[in-house]
Structure formats: structure tokens, C-alpha cells
Amino acid sequence: xxxxxxxxxxxxxxxxxxxxxxxxxxxxxxxxxxxxxxxxxxxxxxxxxxxxxxxxxxxxxxxxxxxxxxxxxxxxxxxxxxxxxxxxxxxxxxxxxxxxxxxxxxxxxxxxxxxxxxxxxxxxxxxxxxxxxxxxxxxxxxxxxxxxxxxxxxxxxxxxxxxxxxxxxxxxxxxxxxxxxxxxxxxx
Numbered sequence: 001x002x003x004x005x006x007x008x009x010x011x012x013x014x015x016x017x018x019x020x021x022x023x024x025x026x027x028x029x030x031x032x033x034x035x036x037x038x039x040x041x042x043x044x045x046x047x048x049x050x051x052x053x054x055x056x057x058x059x060x061x062x063x064x065x066x067x068x069x070x071x072x073x074x075x076x077x078x079x080x081x082x083x084x085x086x087x088x089x090x091x092x093x094x095x096x097x098x099x100x101x102x103x104x105x106x107x108x109x110x111x112x113x114x115x116x117x118x119x120x121x122x123x124x125x126x127x128x129x130x131x132x133x134x135x136x137x138x139x140x141x142x143x144x145x146x147x148x149x150x151x152x153x154x155x156x157x158x159x160x161x162x163x164x165x166x167x168x169x170x171x172x173x174x175x176x177x178x179x180x181x182x183x184x185x186x187x188x
């Protein structure tokens with residue numbers, strides 16, 4: 001199971017599936033944007049969040065409950081979330097993992113379901129996962145980017161609004177369910 005769902009293999013297969021949908025020039029452009037100094041700075045800020053075990057983020061969430069962020073800052077974070085498909089991808093990955101866990105639970109009981117039946121049975125969780133993902137992504141972004149000026153946050157959102165990245169992310173959202181379904185089929 002670990003090999004079937006290993007992140008490295010999943011990312012490789014996603015890249016292979018998407019590569020055929022883009023011209024080499026578009027792929028170079030997407031790579032250049034994602035490897036830009038701006039993108040690297042934001043990635044470093046995101047990675048630093050987990051370095052303290054999540055304690056600081058939990059404290060920050062409590063602060064947000066007591067004092068809302070500036071509306072302009074919140075609007076920028078929401079713009080970035082929409083452009084980068086962060087909530088959508090988070091919810092989708094959580095949903096696909098949940099479907100896989102449901103399949104494994106059925107198999108442990110000696111039962112099985114086809115992919116369509118499994119999707120019907122688990123679809124109720126999709127909206128709840130989207131809402132909880134949004135509730136987690138927003139404070140995470142606000143905390144991760146708290147030291148970064150709003151002008152740079154706007155530039156970062158604009159980076160993800162570039163047509164090539166927007167299309168790449170949308171195609172990723174469409175491809176991930178197929179990749180997970182193929183992996184679940186290998187478990188049957």
C-alpha cells in the first residue's frame with residue numbers, strides 16, 4: 001500500500017499525465033514561475049510553519065478568533081487560495097485518501113465496491129472536507145505569510161493567476177481523482 005500511494009510516484013505520474021497536455025514552452029514557463037525567487041520565499045515561509053510542531057499556529061488561530069485580520073489582508077489570502085487552488089487541492093486529497101481508507105475497511109471485512117459505488121458512498125463527505133480544508137488553509141496562510149508585505153502577497157497571487165499556472169492547477173485537480181482511482185484499482 002505504501003508503494004502504491006507513495007508521494008513520489010503519485011507526483012511523477014501526475015507530472016507525466018499533465019506533461020502531454022502542455023507544450024514544452026508552457027512547461028518551461030510554469031517551471032520558471034514556480035522556481036522564481038518570489039515563489040521560493042513563500043514556499044520557505046510555508047515550510048517554516050511546521051517547525052515548532054504546530055504550537056505557534058494553534059496560538060495564532062486563537063488570536064484570529066479574538067481579533068480578525070485586516071479585511072484587505074484576508075482578501076489577499078483568499079485571492080491566493082483561489083488562484084493556487086490550495087483549499088480545492090487539500091479537500092480533494094483528503095477526500096481521495098478517505099475513499100481509499102473506506103475501500104481498505106471494506107476489504108478488511110471481506111467486502112468490496114467498484115469505484116463508482118465507492119464515490120457515491122463517500123460523496124457526502126466531500127463538502128464537509130471542503131469546508132474544513134478552507135477553515136484550515138486560511139489561518140495557515142495568514143500565519144505563514146504574516147511577515148511578508150501585502151504587496152508581495154499580491155504578486156504571489158498574481159503569479160498563480162498566470163494562465164499557464166492556472167491551467168496547470170485546474171488540470172491537476174481534474175487528474176488527481178483518476179490517479180487515485182487507478183491506484184485503488186491496483187489494491188482490488
